[in-house]
Amino acid sequence: MTTAPHLPPHAAEAARIAAANRARAVPGRKVYVKVFRCDGPGKPSRWETFQVTVERGSNVISMLQQIAANPVTADGKKTTPVVWDSGCLEEVCGACTMVINGKARQSCSCLIDDYAPAEGDTITLEPMSKFPVVRDLWVDRSRLFHNLKRVKAWVPIDGTYSLGSGPTESPESQEQRYVMSTCMSCGCCLEACPQFNLEPDESAWDTSFIGAHAINQARLFNEHETGKRLKADRLDTLAAAGGVNDCGNAQNCVKVCPKLIPLTESIAVIGRAVTIHAFSKWFSGR
């Protein structure tokens, strides 16, 4: 078994535990999937437990598919298929995020062997708590996308006509921007953040904490030659209510980001930029 040398310590530790579990998992065993269910907004929630058969390579998605084809609980009660969000099934679209055994992560890359290696083990699935539940494990992450608008997370190009190539860029800068740009809007960093709370009221979004993902996007675009042109706008937003000053520096976000984005570094960079921006505004009287 090789553990990857390129992982940071917290991820490497998780990978080691997973690998050890995987090594002792026996295919064909039966385990339990315990799901926190809810039929829709305003409806009561309940736990339901299902028994499933695990093969090598089974992940949470294939277990939910098994349940959908035969929606009967472990105690023999007929029920409805569990509802969940998914897309790519290879941890690149961010859709399938849920809380698994108490921690937010992608369900498609969650191998049952890693989490429930022994016969009769239980794996627990809950929807993320920081977003309104649509049904069962499916949550509404509109606010996460809305916050990308708040920081104008785009390059203000002149239009789609042919106007030559973009700015050249050093490989070092590309590597740094690439990592930041792999954010798949999954919401793990928000689920883990003590400052980011459930806010169903859309009118409060613009003054509520914007979240590590959006701060990181602001940095990504501030560092692009053309993206820079909107830097002042972005910093204005991030200096205001719900901006970077609301971050309590708990550093939970960086530990859960599946794309290993240096979120706390981005927060620090933006924090400094906001301060400098405020000073220069003050001095120039604008």
Place this chain on the structure above:
Amino acid sequence: MSQHRVIVVGGGLAGLAASVRVAEAGLPVDLFSLVPVKRSHSVCAQGGINACNEVARQQGYSEYEHFDETIYGGDFLADQHPVLEMANWAPKIIDLLDRMGVPFNRTAEGMRDLRLFGGSLFKRTHFAGATTGQQLIYALDEQTRRYESEGKVTKYEYWEFLWPIIEDARCVGIVAQDMRTMQVRAFRADAVIMATGGCGLVFGKSTNSIICNGAAAARCYQAGVWYGNPEMIQVHPTAIPGADKLRLMSESARGEGGRVWVPRKPGDPRAPKDIPETERFYFLEEKYPAYGNIVPRDIATREIFDICVNQGMGVSGENQVYLDLTHKDPEYLTKKLGGILEIYEKFVGVDPRHEPMKIFPAVHYSMGGLWTQFTKGSYNPSEPRPKHKSGSPAPLGADVGLGMQLGAINNMMTNVQGLYAFGEVNFAYHGANRLGANALLSCIFDGLFCGVSVVNYVRNDAPSKNPASDMPASAFDRVVDQENKKSQRLLSTVGQGSADAATNPYLIGKELGDEMTAACTVVRTEPRLEQCLKKLAELKDRYARVRLPDDAPWSNQSFTYARAVGDMLAIADAVALGAKGRKESRGAHYRTDFPDRDDTNFMKSSVARFDAASRSTTVTFEPIDASLILPTARTYGKKDVDAGAKKPAMAGAAS
């Protein structure tokens, strides 16, 4: 003055490029997607996007050769003019994406880096790490968000397209359903662009996202839109077998030097690193000395299939071969291929930097799709030319407007007026086999180039005289009724007796996938296709009696899935009938009973038409426009070799 609107169904690369282009021209866009557009299937693309570039150009490459490769790679089935236009536009598209901030990999000097990809001897593939599709769609998603915040694009995410509204042979809107509230309603539009991607789910497990069920295309098809080359399904040679999905191992793994091999001794029990060079059979390198591991996909797939299934030489006697990168520097691999190597590590638990990967072919892409038209540009030599030779001058400059006429209103319009098809959902560019890294290009090209056609159609053609907003409500209500009735019928089956295996929608879907994979992928024969058609008839019969497990009036996912299964069955029919009708072998379509290409009878598009009254499909073969390049044998310089022969070790083909 009435306000014109354009509907775009699908927010992958094609749909987003179209939205941006149309919104920029000043027409408001309503954008529909099953998922938040940023999560569309295009995120999965790993390897890159092709375009002629300065380095390759100075080595003798040209847009014209990119065009030639694409036609040759597609085994001469594509209409040639649109492909020429696409190749000509490719460098401009890369430039635009670059301006949008896509973090393309860079050389030491800060230029865009390039890699080798299947079907070319030149480095002409641009990439952003190993998640190029993700990075490209993010750039377009960001531009779309910009227009959204300016009120020029309205997004309908988690809305499912159900049916096109066609009035007097003209498409004037769609009916769609909110997947949360289950509300069904009509939306008016002066033009509708379908950009709904591929249909991998018809084959059960594939490399596609779980939402790629082809149902949207199938609904258009059943509403009267023709479907071109349905039988042309690409099976990718290298995927990681999995329980829920066959995850792709990108061609870039071979482009960066990955070598495919099996032990020369079948069932050799030794660990791969203990097997010496001389006892490894690098079958692609030996059979195709020029292209080696980077032969096009259909060829690599058939060779791997042959080694495993016919010759029983698969690793450990199973259907798998090694894809080996362990001879490369791990640091270099992380830098160039990090994302895809992590996928292998994550899902298999083995680090491919140190141990060869085990892979097998999987359904990947649909070259076929909704049938579309185009208007030829001004370039038309008096005689088609034979295959282009690298370094010889291109017979034309890299000017715009040579292949397709920019702005002609029928570019990528289906046979239904006002209904367009962009991206993987059309059949236009890839013939009988798509070259790696050409799909992202064709999607964005459609959006940018043919987006102009849509704008012109709305402003200057039928909609300018009779806009959809002025039409009577009855046309729209009728289709809403039709869809409501369909839903009610399905929902009313809940609780009607217990669903047995025969009427369980999930099991019908699974059997459909198994059958299509067995009969309609790598190897096809008349008897097997006949059997497949019988099975499809049985599945359709069972589907008519399907029983749903949930009648919730809110976010009812199993209902959504069950409805799609019915549509997937319609596409499956077209695929099987196309495959049966095409009595030759060409590109991805390989018939053991007709192993040769037959240009006289079949250098033609197969066109499937659906008869709504009898609910049956007919397939006809229609001429293509191949007036630029003459067909030649597509051999990629193959040589006959046998596994027993020992050969000196070869250099990786990607050097």
